[in-house]
Amino acid sequence: MAKLxxxxxxKxxxxxxxxxELRGISFEDIDQQINKFANRLDILKVQTFGPLVIKFCGTNISEEGDITTDYDLLIQAHDYRQYKNQFDIVEKVDCPHCVYIHYEGNPLEINFVxxxxDLYFYENDLESTGESYTVCIHDSEEYVITDFFRPVMQL
Incomplete structure (x- = not known):
């Protein structure tokens, strides 16, 4: 049986x-930005439910060769509308046609997901929308539990 x-x-x-929204973020800075987001939620005493979701939106390469990435950090919250001055608010995020993998293990091996x-999309002639969603269920230095959703382009 396959591990992944x-x-x-x-869906x-x-x-x-x-x-x-995080735009033009270097890969080294993403953890710091996630921590800043989580700290802001704590300071504001936001009552969240469900795990943090990281939406990968794309990669940019500057003329100098610097690589940056665009992300959205998403969290579900009770009374979310009261925070419209601190965050963007979205009533519903709906991705109906996704390829999915559940991963549990060493965070250093998460790149295999x-x-x-990528290989699954190639072998099955699927086209991605270019986005992906990482649902962070458990995160520690030694062990992570994560769900990955990659939307499929609908023709």
Whole structure:
């Protein structure tokens, strides 16, 4: 049996979402930005439900060769509308046609998930929307539990 089982036609739905856009972020800075977001939620005493979701939006390469990435940080929150001055608010995020992988293990091996998704898309002649969603269920230095959703382009 494969260690990473790929499933098709999975749906990701988030409701009452607080969103923080991160644009032009270097890969080294993403953890710091996630911590700043989590700290801000704590300071504001936001009552969240569900795990943090990181939406990968794309990569940019400057003329100098610097690589930056665009992300959205998403968290579901009770009374989310009261935070409209601190965050972008989204009533519903709906991704109906996704390829999905559940991963549990060493965070240093998480890169295999994206490689497997890339290969699956290639072998099955699927086209990605260019976005992906990482649902962070458990995160520690030694062990992570994460769900990956990659939307499929619908023709």
């Amino acid at each position: 089982e790929v499933l098709e036609n999975k 990701l739905v988030l409701k009452n979402v607080l969103k923080k 994206n490689s497997k998704l």
